[in-house]
Amino acid sequence: MFVAGLTRRREGRWVAGVCSGLAAALGVQVGALRAVVVLLSLGSLPAVALLYALAWVFVPPEGEDGGAGSREPGGGLVIGGRPADVVDAVGVLAIVCGAVLLLGQFTAWLPPEVVVPALLATAGAGVAWGWGGRRERLRPLFVAIGVSLVFIGGFATLAALGDLSSIGRSAAGAAVLIAGAVLLFGPWMARLAHNLTDERRQRIRSEERAEVAAHLHDGVLQTLALIQKRAADDKAVRSLARRQERELRSWLYGGSNGQADATVATLLRRELDDLEDHYAVRFDAVLVGDAPLDDAGRALVAAGREAALNAARHAGVDTVDVYLEVEPDRVSLFVRDRGCGFEPGAVPPDRRGVADSISARVRRHGGTAEVRSAPGEGAEVELSMPRSIVKVEERPR
Amino acid sequence: MSEAGVKVFVVDDHPLVRSGVRSELEGRVDVVGTAGDVDEAVSGIAAACPDVVLVDVHMPGGGGAELIRRVLTAAAKADSGSAEPAPRFLALSVSDAAEDVIAVIRAGARGYLTKTVSGAELVEAISRVAAGDAVFSPRLAGFVLDAFAGTMPLPSDPELDQLTARERDVLRLIARGYAYKEVARRLNLSVKTVETHVSSVLRKLQLSSRHELTRWATERRLV
Numbered sequence: 001m002f003v004a005g006l007t008r009r010r011e012g013r014w015v016a017g018v019c020s021g022l023a024a025a026l027g028v029q030v031g032a033l034r035a036v037v038v039l040l041s042l043g044s045l046p047a048v049a050l051l052y053a054l055a056w057v058f059v060p061p062e063g064e065d066g067g068a069g070s071r072e073p074g075g076g077l078v079i080g081g082r083p084a085d086v087v088d089a090v091g092v093l094a095i096v097c098g099a100v101l102l103l104g105q106f107t108a109w110l111p112p113e114v115v116v117p118a119l120l121a122t123a124g125a126g127v128a129w130g131w132g133g134r135r136e137r138l139r140p141l142f143v144a145i146g147v148s149l150v151f152i153g154g155f156a157t158l159a160a161l162g163d164l165s166s167i168g169r170s171a172a173g174a175a176v177l178i179a180g181a182v183l184l185f186g187p188w189m190a191r192l193a194h195n196l197t198d199e200r201r202q203r204i205r206s207e208e209r210a211e212v213a214a215h216l217h218d219g220v221l222q223t224l225a226l227i228q229k230r231a232a233d234d235k236a237v238r239s240l241a242r243r244q245e246r247e248l249r250s251w252l253y254g255g256s257n258g259q260a261d262a263t264v265a266t267l268l269r270r271e272l273d274d275l276e277d278h279y280a281v282r283f284d285a286v287l288v289g290d291a292p293l294d295d296a297g298r299a300l301v302a303a304g305r306e307a308a309l310n311a312a313r314h315a316g317v318d319t320v321d322v323y324l325e326v327e328p329d330r331v332s333l334f335v336r337d338r339g340c341g342f343e344p345g346a347v348p349p350d351r352r353g354v355a356d357s358i359s360a361r362v363r364r365h366g367g368t369a370e371v372r373s374a375p376g377e378g379a380e381v382e383l384s385m386p387r388s389i390v391k392v393e394e395r396p397r
Numbered sequence: 398m399s400e401a402g403v404k405v406f407v408v409d410d411h412p413l414v415r416s417g418v419r420s421e422l423e424g425r426v427d428v429v430g431t432a433g434d435v436d437e438a439v440s441g442i443a444a445a446c447p448d449v450v451l452v453d454v455h456m457p458g459g460g461g462a463e464l465i466r467r468v469l470t471a472a473a474k475a476d477s478g479s480a481e482p483a484p485r486f487l488a489l490s491v492s493d494a495a496e497d498v499i500a501v502i503r504a505g506a507r508g509y510l511t512k513t514v515s516g517a518e519l520v521e522a523i524s525r526v527a528a529g530d531a532v533f534s535p536r537l538a539g540f541v542l543d544a545f546a547g548t549m550p551l552p553s554d555p556e557l558d559q560l561t562a563r564e565r566d567v568l569r570l571i572a573r574g575y576a577y578k579e580v581a582r583r584l585n586l587s588v589k590t591v592e593t594h595v596s597s598v599l600r601k602l603q604l605s606s607r608h609e610l611t612r613w614a615t616e617r618r619l620v
Contacts, residue, residue, distance in 0.1 A: 282513070286539035286572045289546060321535060321574025325542065334573045380573070
């Protein structure tokens, strides 16, 4: 949430999952990333440790992003499994202690009397927010231990610095107290911020849900009312029901919500929907694969629409099967009805014309059209169009 | 097996659909019971011993896939010595989401029909499933063609991860709206051979570990 897509991973982690999460987000090998981190630490461990600790605090653990359900149940002691919280706490302690120790080693003016209490204080902070934040029942105990450790450490540091002037002493005291407060409350506030974003996400989600429900109920109830009113009109009822069904489906299963209208499948779907609105026919369309729309695709769909219109008008059936398949090298479209059929050799002039307009359309773009029919056996129109650009199909759904 | 002798159990959470299907099947098959959710169905099926269970994909208590799994595992446990074979399942649904359909098939359903199917077609499908064959509606055939489309560079199990050219031909014709009989005539095959091809596709669909299949099914939510 702070960095898009960056999470701390629980699987395959060493300490807190910062490295493996970063590696996953960057798409690099986690081993390589760890090596780089170790090298950097050789240069300046405190800096790396500080960065790591910051990442730990501010990068949300994996799963928290996916909503409330995917969080570790209770986050409590896992007996027999991996006690994740203990690992967290020990990890934080180890890192902060190491950083302070090294800081003390490299900066000669920092005497052990300062380092030891500081260690104590950070240990207290580690206990307070490593454990206290997660386990409801034990929280007061851990927070108490943490707070007292921080204060003991703070006073010990003050005592160690007692030989300084009183101004320096009070300044140091204030600094130590502020540092303690930051250590104590910083993580807590960060967590609070996390919770707030979580809450906001939940609210957005429920608002979305309410909006969807409102839309569906509006549409469905309206249609049902219309159907009741026009119950005597068979054709109208059927087309009302069909239209509502389509609308519901496109809501439920996504698809042609306007954003993906430049493909062969969505254009065909739209043309068929349009025909369904005007004729009492249902098109059972099976669409396999998809392709971006080009001129040849447009011609194919236009010819397919003519074929479907033909079936709707003349076949005398209430369902027509439509099948579209996009292959890497061609697009095929079949329109089949089980209606009255006709003799392809002796078609009446008006249908001859349509057949011509179907095949002429397709042939202009190098495709083929074939009409198979016999009286009483229904009819099938087969359209096939070579694809101009042969490329590996990436379905734009 | 004669149609009138087939014992059918209808599972659907909508009473309207249950009574509709029941009245459509009346007199043509023997409807031995109905249920409205998974728990009710498990005990009802155990009591009624149907040959074929018509199952809805979406239901409270886990849906069709869950029901099929529970009944089949119970049957597998009781298999030793039991005279009653496990019932066969036919999914009947309005759901068009590919992942739902593939999930029921992979759980063990012998076929998938949309609820717009006519009464006669439904009866034919039931007797087909009762006889141990698979039932592919045009839509299911389309899903399968789509799922198995493209060539995998190295299929982990070529036997299961790819369709043969013949199986593809058969599926294409089914997707175009051809009945098994018409497919057979068109390809100069016997109906039995068509049934064999379709059953082998069903087997591949159920057993293939092809990871694309799952990924495809979850990615594709189509109309």
